[in-house]
Amino acid sequence: MLNIPNLLSLLRVALIPVLVILYFVPHTSAPIWATAVFVIAAVTDWLDGYLARKWQQMSAFGAFIDPVADKLIVVVALLLILFKTPTAIILIPVIIIVFREITISALREWMAELGARNVVKVSSMGKWKTTFQMIAIGCLIFYKPLFGLPIFQIGVVLLYVAALLTLVSMLSYLKAALPILMDKG
Numbered sequence: 414m415l416n417i418p419n420l421l422s423l424l425r426v427a428l429i430p431v432l433v434i435l436y437f438v439p440h441t442s443a444p445i446w447a448t449a450v451f452v453i454a455a456v457t458d459w460l461d462g463y464l465a466r467k468w469q470q471m472s473a474f475g476a477f478i479d480p481v482a483d484k485l486i487v488v489v490a491l492l493l494i495l496f497k498t499p500t501a502i503i504l505i506p507v508i509i510i511v512f513r514e515i516t517i518s519a520l521r522e523w524m525a526e527l528g529a530r531n532v533v534k535v536s537s538m539g540k541w542k543t544t545f546q547m548i549a550i551g552c553l554i555f556y557k558p559l560f561g562l563p564i565f566q567i568g569v570v571l572l573y574v575a576a577l578l579t580l581v582s583m584l585s586y587l588k589a590a591l592p593i594l595m596d597k598g
């Protein structure tokens with residue numbers, strides 16, 4: 414079902430190649446444009462869910478495409494950042510975030526098969542993780558200082574906060590699912 418919330422999720426997927434191209438354009442304004450594209454994607458991440466709930470336009474396709482679009486844009490952005498700054502200080506939180514995303518996606522799928530998807534529904538911790546993660550990625554894509562503020566370094570700190578929240582939320586989801594997984598095992 415194509416409605417505005419689902420179109421916003423599809424827009425996020427369509428913005429991925431635009432982000433990649435802009436990230437590599439050899440022009441001084443390229444980081445600004447790449448950051449703008451990522452910010453648009455981050456805003457649509459919030460907006461599609463808000464509109465789907467407000468307009469009661471939740472659908473099976475939306476439940477599928479929204480998290481896929483979120484994970485695709487985040488992982489691609491993290492890989493771009495890691496490509497530009499291939500250091501352990503970036504690699505460690507990237508590994509943590511990608512590990513968590515794969516683990517929780519698999520856990521949600523498995524729990525849905527067991528009829529217990531609500532056990533691992535999005536929590537407030539997950540929303541905080543997403544907020545810190547999106548701001549961190551935006552800062553890291555922008556890269557340059559702004560008004561004397563070390564934007565890249567701020568982004569690194571926020572990425573570590575996001576990685577910590579990522580671990581805490583993953584453990585929370587696993588703890589909630591464990592009794593059902595052990596019972597069905």
